[in-house]
Amino acid sequence: DVRGFLKREELEEIMKPLLERSTAPLEQALAEAKLKVEDIDSIELVGGCTRVPALKAAIQDFFGKPLSFTLNADEAIARGSAFACAILSPVFRVRDFSIHDICNYPIEFTWEKSAEIPDEDTSLTVFNRGNVMPSTKILTFYRKQAFDLEAKYAKPEMLPGKMNPWIGRFSV
Numbered sequence: 500d501v502r503g504f505l506k507r508e509e510l511e512e513i514m515k516p517l518l519e520r521s522t523a524p525l526e527q528a529l530a531e532a533k534l535k536v537e538d539i540d541s542i543e544l545v546g547g548c549t550r551v552p553a554l555k556a557a558i559q560d561f562f563g564k565p566l567s568f569t570l571n572a573d574e575a576i577a578r579g580s581a582f583a584c585a586i587l588s589p590v591f592r593v594r595d596f597s598i599h600d601i602c603n604y605p606i607e608f609t610w611e612k613s614a615e616i617p618d619e620d621t622s623l624t625v626f627n628r629g630n631v632m633p634s635t636k637i638l639t640f641y642r643k644q645a646f647d648l649e650a651k652y653a654k655p656e657m658l659p660g661k662m663n664p665w666i667g668r669f670s671v
Contacts, residue, residue, distance in 0.1 A: 511553045518553055522561045531629075541567040545575040602630040606666065607653040613642055624653050646671055 511518075529535065542562050548554050549572040559566050570578075583598050585591040606626040613619050625636050640646070648669045655664035 507552075514553060518557050521554060521557050525558070525561055536562055539564075543567045543570055543575075545570060545572050600632040602626045602628060602632055604628060604657050605653040606650060608638070609649045609651070610640075610646055613640075613646075615643070616641065628657075640671070642671075 529539075539562060542558065542564070544555065544558065544566055549568075555566060582593065582596075585593045586596060586598065605624050605628045607622055607624045609622040612621050623638070625638070626632075626634070648671055650666040650669070652658055652662075652664040652666065655662075658664060
């Protein structure tokens with residue numbers, strides 16, 4: 500067993516580089532939604548971030564208004580998921596509400612060039628960033644032999660952390 504103690508001030512000093520980066524996703528979300536900080540009426544945190552005082556302070560400073568704590572931070576995601584399922588279910592009646600899942604990162608498909616079509620493209624971004632999911636795309640290939648399609652995230656630099664950009668390979 501290992502045992503140790505860490506004061507809050509020491510932890511916050513260690514976290515400083517992460518805290519400095521914590522507002523970038525907020526700025527990006529506002530920009531993509533074409534909103535300004537002043538357009539936001541309330542901020543509700545959910546999940547584990549609600550237990551980190553330094554992060555709460557950074558978010559509160561960014562928006563310039565107090566955070567709201569009207570939800571149970573641990574149950575909010577589960578409640579939202581249950582509500583989304585109830586919307587889809589024919590058994591439950593819930594008020595009209597729409598939820599749109601989107602593709603946060605563009606997805607591209609690549610394939611080997613066909614010998615019959617020398618000037619054929621070998622890749623295509625099929626799902627762009629912000630594409631509503633689920634969605635259907637139809638790709639047409641003129642091939643006589645089986646071939647492989649490979650799916651991957653088109654811009655790995657956008658992915659969080661060290662997430663693997665490769666999604667999968669499909670034999671057609």
